[in-house]
Amino acid sequence: MPHSVTSPSVFGNVHLGYIVVETEKFADWRRFGRDAIGMHLDDLTSDAMRFRLDENECRFLLRRGPAEDVTALGWHLDDHTSFDRIVARVTGHGVPVTWGTEEEAALRGVERLLRFPGPNGLTQEIYTKAHTGPMPLHMHTTGFVTGDAGMGHVALTSKKPHQVRGYYDTVFDARLTDYIDETISGVKLKIRFLRVNERHHSVAVAAVQKLPVNPIRTRVQHLNIQVAELDDMTNSYLRVKELGFDMALGVGQHTNDRELSYYAMTPSGFEWEVGWNPITIDEDTWEPTTHQGISIWGHTPVGQTIIDKLAQFKLGARSVVRREDTVPALSGTGIQDD
Known part of the structure; x- marks a missing residue:
């Protein structure tokens, strides 16, 4: 059900x-983060550190713990009205x-600051x-692109993509930008x-x-940050290689958002995309x-071995019997896409 029937849209007032x-x-x-990707580092305590991309105190918060994973996404709301609308939606569905x-x-x-459950345990x-x-x-x-479009995006994998899409529609009025069909192995x-705003996708x-x-x-397959200049991307790519971090995918350009980027492997095992110059969305014509x-x-994949492929196959096989929480109360029932 469109939110405009019961609640004004918060689209455009939400930013990662x-x-x-x-x-x-x-x-x-x-x-x-500091030496390879090039972000500003603030060591806070022995159990917490932060990376900055811009004037904000925190863009990445690292807490000590065993997960080796992203555990939470923080969304900036432009105003208290949008904040209250989201709280009403979440609690109104019993979450x-x-x-x-x-x-x-x-x-x-x-x-x-307020938190609530999300898909994939995020x-x-x-x-x-x-x-x-x-x-x-x-x-x-020279800098990173944040501002009204937010700080970048996250990508996750799911056995229940319709429910995940429904969740972000229900909570944040997310809009579908496009699809990609791909065959890998x-x-x-x-x-x-x-x-959720002019950025091609969050x-x-x-x-x-x-x-x-x-x-x-x-929980997250990769996360993305956007650099200000092409040289920022190429220089960080060289630093990642020189410092001995694994590269997941070499430099390339995406079909849909046209972003030029590469993917490095983080110390925690998910991928980190550094990109430059993606398109923004014109809501009137898109x-x-x-x-x-x-x-x-x-x-193109870099350094992937048959052992890596077998390990990924085993993870996929085990996931058949693993429960995936999509927060059904917030996942909606009206979205059925191809």
């Missing part, structure tokens, strides 16, 4: 603001919410204001790209067509389409 990662590999993450403590809000550098956190950090930033880059995938949802399998261990293949050129 920060990402929370749980890891024991702080030393490796310092080298990866519990939890207010963040002062300490939790301070770690994230935000005000009015906690969704919303807030209304981000604090700015001290200048200058110490980064190996004989396996057919469909990827749905969802936007969430991508990949699924194996007609098979209830999920070959990815982590129509969803289906693209064949994820890349116009490039994005």
Whole structure:
């Protein structure tokens, strides 16, 4: 059911603001985030560190713990009205919410922090204001693109893509941007790209067509940040290689958002995409389409062995019997796409 019937849309007032990662590999993450990717690093305590992309105090919060995974997505709401609408939607569907403590809000550098369950075990956190950090930033880059489009995107894999899409529609009024059909090692995938503002997508949802399998261990398959200049991307690519971090996919260009990018492997095992110059969406003219293949050129796998492929196959096979929580109360019933 369209939200306009019961609640005004929050589309355009929602922006991906920060990402929370749980890891024991702080030393490796310092080298990866600061020295390879080029972000500003703030060491807070022995159990917490942050990376910055811009004036915001926090874009990535790393907490010490065993998950080696993304655990939460933080969404910036432009105003208290949009915040309250989302809270009403979530609680109105019987899903519990939890207010963040002062300490939790301070770690994230935000005000009015609230969290609730999300698909794939990814906690969704919303807030209304981000604090700015001290200048200058110490980064190996000219800058990152954030602003009204948010800080980038996340991509996840799911056995229930319709429900995941329904969740982000119900909660954030996410709109379908387009699809990609891709075949990798004989396996057919469909990827749905969802936007909550002018950025081409803030969430991508990949699924194996007609098979209830999920070959990815982590909650997030990859996350993306956007650099300001082409040289920023190529220089970080060289630093990733020189510092000995694994490269998942070499430089290439996507078919749908036209972003030029590469994918590195993080110390925690999910992928990290550094991209440049994706298109933005004109809401007056855009129509969803289906693209064949994820890349116009490039994005070729780097260093993948038969052992890696077998391990991924085993993960996929085990996932058949593993329960996947899509938060059914918020997943909607009206979305049936191809």
